[in-house]
Amino acid sequence: MEHFDDALARKLEAFERLGDLEMEKLRELQSKRVQIAGGNEIGYQAASARGAYILRRGWACSYKRLRDGSRQIIDIHIPGDFLGVRSLLLRSSNYSFITLTDVEVAKVTVEALREMFQTAPKLAVAFLWAASRDEALVVEHLVSVGRRGALERTAHFLLELGARLHLIGCGTGDSYECPISQAVLSDTLGMTTIHLNRVLRQLREIGLVVFREGMVKFPDIQRAAEFTGFELGYLDHSRRS
Amino acid sequence: MEHFDDALARKLEAFERLGDLEMEKLRELQSKRVQIAGGNEIGYQAASARGAYILRRGWACSYKRLRDGSRQIIDIHIPGDFLGVRSLLLRSSNYSFITLTDVEVAKVTVEALREMFQTAPKLAVAFLWAASRDEALVVEHLVSVGRRGALERTAHFLLELGARLHLIGCGTGDSYECPISQAVLSDTLGMTTIHLNRVLRQLREIGLVVFREGMVKFPDIQRAAEFTGFELGYLDHSRRS
Structure with missing residues (x-):
């Protein structure tokens, strides 16, 4: 039951039962691991930042800095969250990440996603589910800031x-x-x-x-x-x- | 060049060149079309609403009604937008749609998405791109309401x-x-x-x-x-x- 230390697998399993193939593909996808100490930026608010990450351990947050210097935190991220799928798939990232604790992230490329969806299409729907869930979180924050x-x-x-x-x-x-x-x-x-x-x-x-x-x-x-x-x-x- | 009247295909093509297979699959996905007059609800804020739609023609908006009766509009939707992928993939929808003009929508099921991703995996990445883009729009609205x-x-x-x-x-x-x-x-x-x-x-x-x-x-x-x-x-x- 190796996936019990894999927060992403655990999260996706709330949506869909994953078989051996899917677990193997998720392991492969997360094989390039990097450790980053707390208080550091991950990625940049720049067109060249094409990397996305899966947060495996630790906490981070995403934020947007406005021209007047103020910042709006978009979301707090916990293990199993994607960081910057937007910046991977969109040409440019529109916000930044900062680690709140020491973290372990796995670097993901758009090619690796493509390959994974081709061999394990079940994961495509599961990833779309996870992206929809992330959007639902942002929607709630919008409602909160606007109306609560x-x-x-x-x-x-x-x-x-x-x-x-x-x-x-x-x-x-x-x-x-x-x-x-x-x-x-x-x-x-x-x-x-x-x-x-x-x-x-x-x-x-x-x-x-x-x-x-x-x-x-x-x-x-x-x-x-x-x-x-x-x-x-x-x-x-x-x-x- | 039939896809020039297909706003979704046109949008996805901004991300990825689609071939005959993908165009055929997108046509199939949008085959169950419904016309709805302006000023009507699409779907419900209820656990039973498992339908998602692709807006083919006309305008709509998504909103959340709070307990105090006030509403927060989440986004305005134009042709090519998904309506309620969240309600399709998440167990319950957390907001409602209302048509702003007469519209044509195509009803989509999670099974149809699964089938499509299996036979045309290129579309899986393109759909994930579109979902990321939708999330980026909500992020901007969050920043707007919070900070602009x-x-x-x-x-x-x-x-x-x-x-x-x-x-x-x-x-x-x-x-x-x-x-x-x-x-x-x-x-x-x-x-x-x-x-x-x-x-x-x-x-x-x-x-x-x-x-x-x-x-x-x-x-x-x-x-x-x-x-x-x-x-x-x-x-x-x-x-x-």
């Missing part, structure tokens, strides 16, 4: 992160280790760190979420889900029927 | 729409027909119609964008692109190298 209040937005994001981690076998569903700094979290949620601090204190006081010493805990996850209107549906964490 | 001012955001959106239309052979690049109402546009941009009205007047007065009587015109598109920081890169409109 600060408390709701923060709790929603932390619930979503917990559900994503649980899918790849990290955390218990009710609690998880979370190495994100408050600066990164506040950029992700589109608020100042001072405001975020106040929001986290309020969430703790009303017993919805406790984020302290690198751990996120939901004392009553059902209540937190109701409070934020969190639906697991868009992450499709129900197993294949 | 009202003038910049509005002009950026109208430039982007023009570039997308030009890719499928509509409009001249500098101008295009735009059947979107101000109510829809204001919801898309996350502002009130009164605010949007003022913004559109300002954009017209400074000579950046004129949106009048269903036509969008850029008197000096270069200046408009500079003003908004619009980069064509993320739409990948450069032809294959």
Whole structure:
């Protein structure tokens, strides 16, 4: 059961049962592994950056820096996530990645994807599923930044992160280790760190979420889900029927 | 050259030259066509909605309705766009579609996608490219709502729409027909119609964008692109190298 340390395989298996051929192809696809220390850029906001990565271990985030110097974090990435499939398939990447912890990534080329889809077409639908899921996450962030209040937005994001981690076998569903700094979290949620601090204190006081010493805990996850209107549906964490 | 009235084929060809096999498969995929009048829902925000569509003619938009009754428009859709690949591949759709004009859609099943990728794997990479491009659009909207001012955001959106239309052979690049109402546009941009009205007047007065009587015109598109920081890169409109 080697794939239990392969977060991508684990994620794709939530969509489709993978056979020996698919597992072998996923192993091949991830054979060029690179270790990168925390706090480093992966790839560039440049037309020449044609590389994409699969995050195998550790945390990263994707962001876009605007002309005025401000940045908008697009998403937080955890093991099993693609980094920059967009920059691989689109001619140019429109944003950057930075590692939040030490990570291991596997470098992927468009040729390797082509070859893999040819010999294991089952993976083509699974990859399209994963890309759709990534898009659904960005859609939720758009809704959050556009329409949700600060408390709701923060709790929603932390619930979503917990559900994503649980899918790849990290955390218990009710609690998880979370190495994100408050600066990164506040950029992700589109608020100042001072405001975020106040929001986290309020969430703790009303017993919805406790984020302290690198751990996120939901004392009553059902209540937190109701409070934020969190639906697991868009992450499709129900197993294949 | 039948594919010149097939917006999807035209769009995919920006990424990859398609042969007879691929064109035949795309035709098959789009054989179940349905006409829907303007102002109607397509699909539901429900777990049972497993259908996806390819928009062949006309305009639509996708939106999410929040519990407080407000709605966030996710994107405006034009011919060649997928509607609800997410709802097809994810167990449940997290948003709804509404037609903005009379449309023709082709209904697509996950089985048809599987079959197509098996016999024409070249299309698998092309579809993954198109999904990445869709995600890049949502990312830009996230950045817009989170970080861009009202003038910049509005002009950026109208430039982007023009570039997308030009890719499928509509409009001249500098101008295009735009059947979107101000109510829809204001919801898309996350502002009130009164605010949007003022913004559109300002954009017209400074000579950046004129949106009048269903036509969008850029008197000096270069200046408009500079003003908004619009980069064509993320739409990948450069032809294959």
